[in-house]
Amino acid sequence: MSAPTPTHIKITVPASTSNIGPGFDVLGASLSLYLSVSATLLPAGSATAIVYTGNNAHTVPLTVPQNLITATACYIAACHGKALPPLELHIDNPIPLGRGLGSSGSAVVAGVILANEACLLGLSKERMLDFCLLIEGHPDNVTASLLGGFCSSYLSASIHDEHVALHNLDATVYCSNNPPPNGRLPLPPVENIGRHVRLPLSPAIRAVVIIPKFELSTKLARSVLPASYSRADVIFNLQRLSVLTLALSSPEPSSDLIYGAMQDRVHQHYRQHLVPGLPQILALTPEKCPGLLGICVSGAGPTVLALAVANFESIGREVQHIWASSMGSDGSAIESEVRVLEVVDDGATWSTSYNVE
């Protein structure tokens, strides 16, 4: 009997919110909004075909080296001396692109899993996380999307430089239909690139996300951050971070404690010129919006995350109103959508069918 060969792979990856409160590049949570990928393995010699449905579908590249999911999968395969086999891929992605809900992190996670399954790599989840971290370059989104729940994570100092992020990779090198010649094998990442813990989160808490109709790329939003911070600002965030992580686990979360603990001095202020209306939105309080615990930018923005225990839709509408009276870069009012999401326990899940001869 020959070894089983995969015939069909189904992958589901949750979106994520990150930078929660003072947790820039640290805190992330997986959300009940899912990227799904369905892959059928084609006979050798066939061309890979990608069908993409979902948010802003026309902007997503459908060629193997350009599409983030397949480019990632090719790279992971190449790291193991293999080539991604030809596939018929259906990607359905309701996660809005470039809005701070971890679409790229979810795509990277899907790509790593796709390679693992299609090329029978046998990677553990922890090893997959090493690859995701290397590719994404910061840990908050991919840790939450791969592992699920409310996560706190850090990268080991050795790969903290942003140039390791595979978004910069010339994927064409790794995406031919043949395994790359040995001399061009990319170096797999060292082990345990990051460390993480899953934190308890009160089941009463919902993530109200208010998603404006404009994109903000993470690359641009990272480029406006300062290279160094004052001691006062670092202490400001560290103090709140330690209080916030425990305060969010209480069965009856206290807005009195959480609201102040969700303040940040590391990224929001520097990015506010990229998100019109942000200072007014971040000034919303539990007094004005009963049920609100705390409010911040989700990921690199422009989406706003309101953690709340009640009145979810009306909290969302308050933010919408502010955007409706703010002017976007095209001179018109900013339209937005409110989604009330759960922080989900499960991260990425997948199933693979095999041909056994």
Ligand SMILES: Nc1ncnc2c1ncn2[C@@H]1O[C@H](COP(=O)(O)OP(=O)(O)OP(=O)(O)O)[C@@H](O)[C@H]1O
């Ligand atoms: N499912 C997908 N398939 C292919 N490419 C994707 C997919 N999802 C995201 N991308 C790519 O990632 C880009 C968005 O990444 P970016 O890091 O700028 O924002 P984000 O991940 O949505 O937000 P944030 O990192 O702030 O949470 C998209 O413009 C697209 O090029």
Ligand SMILES: N[C@@H](CCO)C(=O)O
């Ligand atoms: N921590 C990341 C999240 C976005 O991917 C940032 O703010 O740049």
